[in-house]
Amino acid sequence: MLSLIAYNQSLIDLLLLFTGFGISGIMIYVKIISIIEKEYRAAKISFLLSVIFFAPFISLYLYDFPYKEIASIVLLAVVVLVIILLFFPVRPKIKGGFQVPKEKHDERNVMFSRNELKPGTKQFDSYYSNNSDKKYLDDKFREKPGLLSPDSSMYHPFSFASAHANLEVIEALKPIVNGSVAKQVIDIEPSKISNYLKTWSKKLGAHSVGITELKDYHLYSHKGRGDLYGKEISNKQKYAIAITIEMDNEMMQTAPKGSVVMESTQQYLSSGTIALQLAYFIRNLGYSARAHIDGNYELICPLVARDAGLGEIGRMGLLMTLKLGPRVRIAVITTDIPLELDKRKDFSSVIDFCGICKKCADVCPSSSISFNQREEIKGVLRWKINHESCFTYWCTSGTDCGRCMAACPYAHPNNYMHNFIRWGISNSYIFRRFALYMDDLFYGRKPKSRNFPSWIDM
Ligand code: SF4
Ligand code: SF4
Structure with missing residues (x-):
């Protein structure tokens, strides 16, 4: 039983690290592209976000505290939920799609x-x-x-x-x-x-x-x-x-x-x-x-x-x-x-x-x-x-x-x-x-x- 908990915890730790590095890696990529595009405000914000997003993952990985496992699972579940929410194709029909003018322009x-x-x-x-x-x-x-x-x-x-x-x-x-x-x-x-x-x-x-x-x-x-x-x-x-x-x-x-x-x-x-x-x-x-x-x-x-x-x-x-x-x-x-x-x-x-x-x-x-x-x-x-x-x-x-x-x-x-x-x-x-x-x-x-x-x- 103990070994199963330990196994679960190490899997969760691995997922925490992977997700934390993944998200902040994406933000660093955004920063590099923004610098190339001379979008300096975007570069600063993406760097800041890379730190902010990384912090909860690395904290959960490094520190032990009661209910750590539950907190880790909740955080990972939030990430999965956000991905589903953003990328699941939601396409309500838009009123007045293709239309053609009834009269010519002069x-x-x-x-x-x-x-x-x-x-x-x-x-x-x-x-x-x-x-x-x-x-x-x-x-x-x-x-x-x-x-x-x-x-x-x-x-x-x-x-x-x-x-x-x-x-x-x-x-x-x-x-x-x-x-x-x-x-x-x-x-x-x-x-x-x-x-x-x-x-x-x-x-x-x-x-x-x-x-x-x-x-x-x-x-x-x-x-x-x-x-x-x-x-x-x-x-x-x-x-x-x-x-x-x-x-x-x-x-x-x-x-x-x-x-x-x-x-x-x-x-x-x-x-x-x-x-x-x-x-x-x-x-x-x-x-x-x-x-x-x-x-x-x-x-x-x-x-x-x-x-x-x-x-x-x-x-x-x-x-x-x-x-x-x-x-x-x-x-x-x-x-x-x-x-x-x-x-x-x-x-x-x-x-x-x-x-x-x-x-x-x-x-x-x-x-x-x-x-x-x-x-x-x-x-x-x-x-x-x-x-x-x-x-x-x-x-x-x-x-x-x-x-x-x-x-x-x-x-x-x-x-x-x-x-x-x-x-x-x-x-x-x-x-x-x-x-x-x-x-x-x-x-x-x-x-x-x-x-x-x-x-x-x-
Ligand atoms: S409203 Fe449409 S056209 Fe105007 S800036 Fe936004 S996306 Fe571009
Ligand atoms: S609508 Fe005309 S004035 Fe307004 S931002 Fe576009 S080009 Fe400029």
Whole structure:
């Protein structure tokens, strides 16, 4: 009997040691990753937690006292219970899953289009006589220095000049989004060419690629920018290929400083270049293809990317991808080449997480993101964004801000640690609540804006 008790005790001691070292080892791993990511608050907290979590296990192992065995079993049982609670898949059905807009958006209402209207022109007068409610709101951003202006609050010569350079190259690319199609049509197999296009895009730098049928609701009703302003949009191509490209985390963590606009324009350019390469390639095979790049879209990229299985539209109105959250830029190619479609995935966990998180709304300097639940807008449940106040802030800072994107818990780097947490978020209702609490603890409810990377801040 005595030997059985002694055997049990040594097994419990072993389990105590194993669990204590395991938990604090995980915390040390988090600390190392946090240092690599320059998340010093997270590094300090994870070190502290490694000590706090280790203490009860090592104390029970080292000291003898009455009921030690019971205390040890209770502690181990709590650990097992917490693991079950966090990782058992609890997935209640989320109201209003996949929804499609009942009416098309007019690109002329997009802030960039409104920003391009010049007072005194026919387009300006016509737009505001039809949308008098927007005149007062738009006068506010027109009073500000403007995007990339030297008078803006975040003006920084190098990053602003780099962003200008990116935009100038994009401008030069706009005329080649469409082109002539080779006369000879090459026979292709949809699954093979789809795989080829995806693999090649990734080799060119894309983060994710998806294919969907081009739907009418993907398209804007009218052009809002460029020479074709006001033209009704008609695109009968059958397929749309959406590609996302990562925006660098270090550059984004400086939001709303100049490196954000430098990075976003860079990734508009990079995603646009890939889209153009694919479009040229497809036309060379004898099929029509049009690239949709920054400033020359016919469609709403996040909506296409969502339907192509790349993510879900979150609280801040952007596509939330599973591995980078909103920290991506998107470009699209519409085409007639026969392709294999990707299935739309269930991203209702994103809707649920956005429902409780609200971190983007908390950090937004212009209070443009709603704290409320989703509401029906044009027949679709979504979070309301105040585009006018957001854009007015951009015209004040001179950058495209990005505070919301930088603070989002989904936007942490694409590595094992964060991917594991994102997996937990998608797996369990309970884990989502725990992950949000931990994100606030490790990174702060309102994470601070970082300084420029040293090579930019010369
Ligand atoms: S910050 Fe939170 S609420 Fe906002 S988009 Fe990201 S996950 Fe959703
Ligand atoms: S970009 Fe900035 S101003 Fe606009 S919604 Fe995000 S945080 Fe707010």
